[in-house]
Amino acid sequence: MQLRNSETRFGLVAVFLHWLIALLFVAMIAIGLTMTSLALTHPLTFPLYQIHKSIGVTIFGLVGLRLFWRASGTVPPPPEDLTAFERAAARLTHWGLYAILIAMPLTGWVIVSASPLGIPTILYGLVKLPHIGFISARPDKAAIEDVASTVHEVLAWCGIALVALHAGAALRHHFWLKDNVMRRMLPSKVLFTRGKEIAR
Ligand code: HEM
Numbered sequence: 001m002q003l004r005n006s007e008t009r010f011g012l013v014a015v016f017l018h019w020l021i022a023l024l025f026v027a028m029i030a031i032g033l034t035m036t037s038l039a040l041t042h043p044l045t046f047p048l049y050q051i052h053k054s055i056g057v058t059i060f061g062l063v064g065l066r067l068f069w070r071a072s073g074t075v076p077p078p079p080e081d082l083t084a085f086e087r088a089a090a091r092l093t094h095w096g097l098y099a100i101l102i103a104m105p106l107t108g109w110v111i112v113s114a115s116p117l118g119i120p121t122i123l124y125g126l127v128k129l130p131h132i133g134f135i136s137a138r139p140d141k142a143a144i145e146d147v148a149s150t151v152h153e154v155l156a157w158c159g160i161a162l163v164a165l166h167a168g169a170a171l172r173h174h175f176w177l178k179d180n181v182m183r184r185m186l187p188s189k190v191l192f193t194r195g196k197e198i199a200r
Pocket of ligand 1: 052055112
């Protein structure tokens, strides 16, 4: 059966959110690794931490929106020519990435809440993100900060590995197998809204 284009590719909102989150994730890894390698007294350290925390909270919101959009609309079925192993690997990678994109902001929030330094987080210099009260009040919060910081770092490396796997697989489909797998997540000249096509 010939499938309609809107049934075989992701909609415009899903595509937009995918690439925005991907871009912000790469930026966050670069900012995170840079800021933690600078001396605390370096003039860029404080602003980099603040922008890191601001973008991290933004990613959390965007991933929530992406999951809401996914749940409330249609998700195109996986391409028919994928093997069972490829389908399982893709599913595992996608849900692993969602889990990391949710867990990283949460562990980041725990780190700043548990830090004995008690530095406030001002999102984009505008809105204060409150610390998690029951964590900042604990006498053993330095130990909590240590654990959360290690988890945050391990998740970052797992995220880098999953993104490399995910992007590598997409590029393999596009350039080697020359199929439509990657094109499903690229913007097209046609606007799509949750499974409905609007021809320009
Ligand atoms: C998807 C979102 C996020 C990503 C990809 C990310 C990534 C990273 C990376 C790569 C590092 C460096 C790890 C290291 O080498 O020690 C880091 C450190 C850090 N991040 Fe995030 N982060 C995210 C969200 C957040 C959020 C929302 C907050 C706070 C509200 C936050 C707070 C921190 C802090 C305080 C550190 C320094 C930890 C330390 O000094 O050990 N992060 N992050």
